[in-house]
Amino acid sequence: MSTDQAAVDKSAVERSAVDKSAVGTGVRQYHIGIAPGEVGTVALLPGDPFRVPLVAEFLTDVREVAHRREHRTMTGYYKGRRITATSTGMGCPSTAIAVEELARVGVTSVIRVGSSAGLQPGVEPGDLLVSEGTLRNDGTTQAYVHPGYPAVPDLAITTELAAAARRLARTRGGFAVHTGINASDDAFYAEGPEWIAELHRQGVLNVEMESAALFVVARLRGMRAGMICACSSNLVDGTSVYDEKNTRLKDGWAASIEAALETAVRLEL
Ligand SMILES: O=P(O)(O)O[C@H]1O[C@H](CO)[C@@H](O)[C@H]1O
Numbered sequence: 646m647s648t649d650q651a652a653v654d655k656s657a658v659e660r661s662a663v664d665k666s667a668v669g670t671g672v673r674q675y676h677i678g679i680a681p682g683e684v685g686t687v688a689l690l691p692g693d694p695f696r697v698p699l700v701a702e703f704l705t706d707v708r709e710v711a712h713r714r715e716h717r718t719m720t721g722y723y724k725g726r727r728i729t730a731t732s733t734g735m736g737c738p739s740t741a742i743a744v745e746e747l748a749r750v751g752v753t754s755v756i757r758v759g760s761s762a763g764l765q766p767g768v769e770p771g772d773l774l775v776s777e778g779t780l781r782n783d784g785t786t787q788a789y790v791h792p793g794y795p796a797v798p799d800l801a802i803t804t805e806l807a808a809a810a811r812r813l814a815r816t817r818g819g820f821a822v823h824t825g826i827n828a829s830d831d832a833f834y835a836e837g838p839e840w841i842a843e844l845h846r847q848g849v850l851n852v853e854m855e856s857a858a859l860f861v862v863a864r865l866r867g868m869r870a871g872m873i874c875a876c877s878s879n880l881v882d883g884t885s886v887y888d889e890k891n892t893r894l895k896d897g898w899a900a901s902i903e904a905a906l907e908t909a910v911r912l913e914l
């Protein structure tokens with residue numbers, strides 16, 4: 646086959662190939678199992694499906710909509726606003742799928758309520774961490790955008806998350822609120838001392854595994870996104886590194902959910 650013929654054949658295949666960006670609008674979604682009309686416009690996104698009921702504890706008229714693979718979804722109402730909680734699973738690949746499919750069923754704002762490890766001294770288990778932007782150390786977003794494309798949250802959601810978290814910290818006490826840049830890694834157990842020290846030197850506040858996909862895919866699909874995490878551990882001072890009875894982390898999850906719900910109400914998301 647000549648080179649010219651190969652080029653013609655390639656473009657013929659490209660012409661008939663599936664365009665996934667146009668697939669699935671308005672129907673029950675393949676991975677998350679939700680159909681349009683079953684959820685509202687704002688979704689809180691924990692990583693862990695077992696934390697979806699923790700969001701539901703704050704809601705009235707709770708309904709479980711679907712649970713497929715790592716994606717569990719419940720809906721309910723908080724202060725009159727319809728709220729959805731959908732778990733993303735761990736990492737950017739499943740998070741990108743969740744955000745893509747939530748966009749296809751009418752969700753317009755997504756707030757990750759996650760756990761994340763601190764990289765600066767003074768960031769303690771149970772503290773709340775609000776993202777101002779993400780260092781994209783993941784593979785998924787490389788498939789979507791230019792290497793220099795920023796992974797940034799919505800400004801108003803971010804400002805409101807920080808304000809809501811600070812109000813809770815003032816009235817409840819027992820935890821601090823930090824804002825800054827975080828990293829999104831793909832490989833939890835490949836975060837070695839050298840990488841942790843490099844992130845620390847560059848002033849990165851914390852590390853987690855989903856926000857690169859969350860922020861990039863949300864931008865590309867015209868959605869608003871934000872992230873508030875509870876600190877699970879501190880990787881530079883070794884506080885409470887993955888100990889089962891991390892009650893401060895559990896309290897931090899609840900506070901992060903409350904801050905996200907208040908944000909949804911105040912901004913009418
Ligand atoms: O607790 P979640 O929200 O899953 O967040 C963090 O926990 C997991 C790693 O332990 C990763 O998903 C990381 O981002």
Ligand SMILES: O=c1cc[nH]c(=O)[nH]1
Pocket residue numbers: 760761762830832833836852853854877880
């Ligand atoms: O990537 C991550 C996320 C949470 N905790 C870690 O230690 N690393």
